[in-house]
Amino acid sequence: MKLSLSRITFWKATAAVFLLGGLVTTIIRFGWGLGASTNLSDMTPWGLWIGFDVVTGVGLAAGGFTLAGIVHIFHIKRFHPIVRPAILTAFLGYCLVIVGLLFDLGRPWAIWHALIYQNPHSVLFEVAMCVMTYTAVLALEFSPVVLERFRLQKILKVVKAITVPLIILGILLSMLHQSSLGSLYLIVPQKMHPYWYSPMLPVLFFVSAISVGLGMTIVESYLSARAFQKTLETPLLRDLARIMIGVLLVYFMMRGIDLFRRDALGYLLDGSFETFMLYLEVAFMLVIPLLLFNIRDWGRSRQGLFFTAFSVVLGFITNRLNVTMTSLEGYYRDNFGVSYFPGIGELAITISIVTVGFVIFALAVKYLPIFPHHEEETVLRLDSAPARATSASMHPSPASELRRH
Amino acid sequence: MPHAILVDLTECVGCGACRDACQQVHHFPQEECTQLDAHNFTTLRQIETAEGEEVFARQMCQHCQDPACASACLVGALEKTRDGAVTWDTDKCIGCRYCMVACPFDIPKYEWNSNNPKVRKCTMCYQERHLRADATTDSEGYVLDRSGKRVSIDGRLVTGEDRDMIVEMTTNSESKRATACSVACPMGATVFGERSALLAEAHRRLRANPDTYVQKVYGQKEVGGTSVFYLSSMPFEKLGFSTKVGTEGLPDRTWRVLEKLPDVVLTAGVALSAVYWITNRREDVRKYEEELKKQRSQQKS
Amino acid sequence: MVALFVILFVVTLLGVDLLIQARSKQYPIMAAAPAGKALAPERETLRIPKSVFFHPGHTWARLQDGDSLEVGIDDFVQKALGGIDRVLLPNVGDFVRQGDAVITVGHAGKQLSLVAPASGYVRAVNRDAVENPGMVSENPYRDGWLMMIEPAELARNLSMLHVAENAVTWIKDEVKRFREFLSASAAEPALVGEAMFDGGAPMAGVLEQLDDQHVHDFEQQFLR
Structure with a gap:
C-alpha cells in the first residue's frame, strides 16, 4: 500500500505545483491582460491556448460521440461499459475547452455575443454554436449517471426517453465542429506549409478525431484501473484498439493520397524541421501503434494496449499542433522574422487545465457510477494481520444505463 | 458608391x-x-x-x-x-x-x-x-447625432473640438x-x-x-x-x-465547405436514424426468436 | 517548436511515471518485508468476490444474466502456483460434470488439474486466456474467466458451493490448512519460507518450490 502511496503523493505534489502556477497566471491574465501573461503578439495572434487547449482539446474529447454511436446507433452492445467513461471525458473535455477559451478570449465576458450577433459565413461561428450545443447535449447524456447516484427516477425516465435522438444529435454536432476546427485553417492557404494545408482538412480532422476518441478511452481506462481498480476488460479494450487502428489506416490512406495529389510529397527529403515534425506525427500515430498492437504479448496486455493508445494520442497532439503552430512557423519567420514559443504563464494555464481535468475525472470515477458494476469483494491478507474486509465498490449494481428499456 | x-x-x-x-x-x-x-x-x-x-x-x-x-x-x-x-x-x-x-x-x-x-x-x-460638420453639441460639449445620442468613435465620445479637427482633416x-x-x-x-x-x-x-x-x-x-x-x-x-x-x-475557401454542411447534416442524420432503426429491429427480432426457442424447449420438457 | 516541446513534455511525464513505478518495484518500502523474495503487495492478499460461488476444489462459478454460468479458477490456486503460463480447457460443446477434473493450468513446469464447479454444456471458452494465460493471474475473476457453461442441474450444484461469508470462512480455513500442509510436507522448511513459522506466510509461488510428489498431494488434498 505504501508503494502506490508514494507514487500518488509524487503526482499530487506535482499537480499542486502546476495548479499554483496556473493560479498566479490567472491573476496576471485577468489583471493585466494577454500581453502580460502570454508571448502572443500582433504577428502570432494564436498560440498554445488555441492550438492545444481548444483545437487539440476538442479532438481528445471525441470519444463521447464515437462510443455513443458505436453502442447506441450501431448496437454493438459489447462496448456498452465504455460509453460512460467516454461520455464523462467528453463532457469534462468540452467544459475545459470552454475554460481555456475564456482565458484566450480578449473579452471573455462577451462570449455570449456569439448567440446574438451571428455570422453564418464564419467557420468559427459554426464551431462556437456546435460546441455550445454539444456541451449541453453531453450534459444531458451524462446526466443519468448523476440522476442514478441520487436516485431521481422521474427525471431519469425523461432523459432516457430522448436518449437516441440526443445521441444522433450529438454525433451530427460532433461531425460538424470536429471537421470545422480543420476548416478554420482553410482561410489561410498562403500562410501554411503544404504538408498541413489541404482542402481536405475538415475531413482529415473528423476522421482523426474518431481514432483519438477511441485511443483516449483506452488510456483513461488503463489509468483508472491503476488508480481505483475500476476498469474494463482487456479483450474489450483490444477490440476497441482494433477499431482505432482500422480508422487510423483509413486516415493515413487519405492523408497520403491528399499529400500526393497536392504534390507535397516532394518535400519529404528536404531535411527541414517541418519534415521532421511530419515524420514524428506519422511515427506516433501510425508506425508505433501498429508495431505495439501486433507484438503478440503486448497487443493483448492491458499495458501494451495502453502504450498503443497513448502513442496515438501523442501522434494526434503532434498533428493538431503541427496544423496550428508548426505549419505557420515558416511564414512567421520569413515575413516577420519572429517565432512563437509559449510563455511560462501560457504553459502553466494549459497544464493546470489538464491537471484539473485529471482531478475531476478521478473524483467522478470515485463517487459516481462511471465504470460498470464493480462487485464487492473481501480481500484477505496473508501476512500476520487477521483477515480484513474491504469494500471495493460503493454502488450496488450497474443499474440502468443510458439507454431506453 | x-x-x-x-x-x-x-x-x-x-x-x-x-x-x-x-x-x-x-x-x-x-x-x-x-x-x-x-x-x-x-x-x-x-x-x-x-x-x-x-x-x-x-x-x-x-x-x-x-x-x-x-x-x-x-x-x-x-x-x-x-x-x-x-x-x-x-x-x-x-x-x-x-x-x-x-x-x-x-x-x-x-x-x-x-x-x-x-x-x-x-x-x-x-x-x-x-x-457631419454641422452636428450639434450638448451642454457638456459632446457631439450629438440626429437621434440625439452622443456620437462616439471607437468607444471615445466626440467633443465639439474633436469634430472640428476631424472634419477639417x-x-x-x-x-x-x-x-x-x-x-x-x-x-x-x-x-x-x-x-x-x-x-x-x-x-x-x-x-x-x-x-x-x-x-x-x-x-x-x-x-x-x-x-x-x-x-x-x-x-x-x-x-x-x-x-x-x-x-x-479567401472566404470562398471556407464557404465552399460551410455551404455543404446543411446537406451533410441532413444526409448523415437520415443515415444514422436508418442504421439505428435497422440494428434496433434486428435486436428485437433476435430477442423474439430466443423467446420462441425457450418456449419450445419448455414445451418439450 | 511548440509541437515538439509539448510532445517531449508529455513523454517526459510518462517517463517519470514509469521510472517511479519501476523503482518502487525494485525497492519495496514494506514494513516487514520477508528476507527472501521481495513480493509485490498485491501478491500477499487473496480476493474473494461476494457474488462468486466457490467449489471446494478452488474453481468458481458466477451466474450471468440469461442462463449461463461463468467459470474460472480462484485466486488461491493462482497465487499458490505463482502465476499462470498455461491453460488447457475442454472443447466447446463438451458436457462437463461437477467435480470432474476438466481444467488444466500450469506455471513454471508445474501443472494442476482442476474440477468443474457445476455440470453442463460448455458454451464458450476464453480463447484470449488460453493464448495469453497471464490474464488469468492478473484478474482470475474477470478477464481471466475460463469458460461459459449452460448449467444442467443448477440448484443441486449450487448447494455444493461456498458463497459470501461462507466462502470467506472456507478460504481462511484453506489458507490455514495450506500452511499446515506446507510445514508437514516440505523436506526443507527454508524452501517454503521461514516467515511461515513466525505467523505470517507468503504463499505466492510456493508450489514452484515443491517436488512433483508434493504437488500431486496438493492436488489431491485441495483441488478435489
Whole structure:
C-alpha cells in the first residue's frame, strides 16, 4: 500500500505545483491582460491556448460521440461499459475547452455575443454554436449517471426517453465542429506549409478525431484501473484498439493520397524541421501503434494496449499542433522574422487545465457510477494481520444505463 | 458608391504626412513607426534599390472586396461597408483574434496590454468621414447625432473640438470628404475617390508612362480585388508586399465547405436514424426468436 | 517548436511515471518485508468476490444474466502456483460434470488439474486466456474467466458451493490448512519460507518450490 502511496503523493505534489502556477497566471491574465501573461503578439495572434487547449482539446474529447454511436446507433452492445467513461471525458473535455477559451478570449465576458450577433459565413461561428450545443447535449447524456447516484427516477425516465435522438444529435454536432476546427485553417492557404494545408482538412480532422476518441478511452481506462481498480476488460479494450487502428489506416490512406495529389510529397527529403515534425506525427500515430498492437504479448496486455493508445494520442497532439503552430512557423519567420514559443504563464494555464481535468475525472470515477458494476469483494491478507474486509465498490449494481428499456 | 484609395509610390517622397495625419485624427500618440500596431494604422518603410535609389513603401489595410477578416469574425464585428471601407464594431467583438489569423495581409492588430482589448486597423476614416460638420453639441460639449445620442468613435465620445479637427482633416481641397492620409499628402501620392474611377486612373497612368511603372495595379486582383491600389516602379515583392495571396477571394475557401454542411447534416442524420432503426429491429427480432426457442424447449420438457 | 516541446513534455511525464513505478518495484518500502523474495503487495492478499460461488476444489462459478454460468479458477490456486503460463480447457460443446477434473493450468513446469464447479454444456471458452494465460493471474475473476457453461442441474450444484461469508470462512480455513500442509510436507522448511513459522506466510509461488510428489498431494488434498 505504501508503494502506490508514494507514487500518488509524487503526482499530487506535482499537480499542486502546476495548479499554483496556473493560479498566479490567472491573476496576471485577468489583471493585466494577454500581453502580460502570454508571448502572443500582433504577428502570432494564436498560440498554445488555441492550438492545444481548444483545437487539440476538442479532438481528445471525441470519444463521447464515437462510443455513443458505436453502442447506441450501431448496437454493438459489447462496448456498452465504455460509453460512460467516454461520455464523462467528453463532457469534462468540452467544459475545459470552454475554460481555456475564456482565458484566450480578449473579452471573455462577451462570449455570449456569439448567440446574438451571428455570422453564418464564419467557420468559427459554426464551431462556437456546435460546441455550445454539444456541451449541453453531453450534459444531458451524462446526466443519468448523476440522476442514478441520487436516485431521481422521474427525471431519469425523461432523459432516457430522448436518449437516441440526443445521441444522433450529438454525433451530427460532433461531425460538424470536429471537421470545422480543420476548416478554420482553410482561410489561410498562403500562410501554411503544404504538408498541413489541404482542402481536405475538415475531413482529415473528423476522421482523426474518431481514432483519438477511441485511443483516449483506452488510456483513461488503463489509468483508472491503476488508480481505483475500476476498469474494463482487456479483450474489450483490444477490440476497441482494433477499431482505432482500422480508422487510423483509413486516415493515413487519405492523408497520403491528399499529400500526393497536392504534390507535397516532394518535400519529404528536404531535411527541414517541418519534415521532421511530419515524420514524428506519422511515427506516433501510425508506425508505433501498429508495431505495439501486433507484438503478440503486448497487443493483448492491458499495458501494451495502453502504450498503443497513448502513442496515438501523442501522434494526434503532434498533428493538431503541427496544423496550428508548426505549419505557420515558416511564414512567421520569413515575413516577420519572429517565432512563437509559449510563455511560462501560457504553459502553466494549459497544464493546470489538464491537471484539473485529471482531478475531476478521478473524483467522478470515485463517487459516481462511471465504470460498470464493480462487485464487492473481501480481500484477505496473508501476512500476520487477521483477515480484513474491504469494500471495493460503493454502488450496488450497474443499474440502468443510458439507454431506453 | 464604393470608395477606394490609390497610392502611387513613385510620387511618394517619404515625408510621413500620411502617417502623422492618421495618428492625429485617431488620437494616437505621435511617433515614428516601422510596423503596424494598435496605434499605427499606416506605416512607411524605406527601401533602397540596387541603384541606390530610395523608395518608400506605404502599408495599410487593403479593404478587400471580399474580406477574409469579416468572413472569419464569428460575431460579424468586422464588416465590408457599401462605402468600401472594412470597419470594426467595438461592441460586438469578443476578442477571439481569428480576424488577425485570417487576414492575408496581417493587418488587424490588437491591444495586447489592455484589459478590455480592441482589434485595431485602418477603417478608411469611415466614421470620421461620416461625422457631419454641422452636428450639434450638448451642454457638456459632446457631439450629438440626429437621434440625439452622443456620437462616439471607437468607444471615445466626440467633443465639439474633436469634430472640428476631424472634419477639417478629412475634407480635401475639392471640399469633398476623404481619408486623413489622402488629405494630408502634399505630393498627391495618396488619392481617395470612387473605386472604379481610381482604377481607371491607375491604368491610365500605367499606359501613359509605361517606363516608369511596373505594369501592375497591386490590389486590383489580389484576393479577388481590394479597395486600396498601389502603383510602383519596383516589383512589389521587393517592396515587401504579399504577392502570394492569390487572386481568389479567401472566404470562398471556407464557404465552399460551410455551404455543404446543411446537406451533410441532413444526409448523415437520415443515415444514422436508418442504421439505428435497422440494428434496433434486428435486436428485437433476435430477442423474439430466443423467446420462441425457450418456449419450445419448455414445451418439450 | 511548440509541437515538439509539448510532445517531449508529455513523454517526459510518462517517463517519470514509469521510472517511479519501476523503482518502487525494485525497492519495496514494506514494513516487514520477508528476507527472501521481495513480493509485490498485491501478491500477499487473496480476493474473494461476494457474488462468486466457490467449489471446494478452488474453481468458481458466477451466474450471468440469461442462463449461463461463468467459470474460472480462484485466486488461491493462482497465487499458490505463482502465476499462470498455461491453460488447457475442454472443447466447446463438451458436457462437463461437477467435480470432474476438466481444467488444466500450469506455471513454471508445474501443472494442476482442476474440477468443474457445476455440470453442463460448455458454451464458450476464453480463447484470449488460453493464448495469453497471464490474464488469468492478473484478474482470475474477470478477464481471466475460463469458460461459459449452460448449467444442467443448477440448484443441486449450487448447494455444493461456498458463497459470501461462507466462502470467506472456507478460504481462511484453506489458507490455514495450506500452511499446515506446507510445514508437514516440505523436506526443507527454508524452501517454503521461514516467515511461515513466525505467523505470517507468503504463499505466492510456493508450489514452484515443491517436488512433483508434493504437488500431486496438493492436488489431491485441495483441488478435489
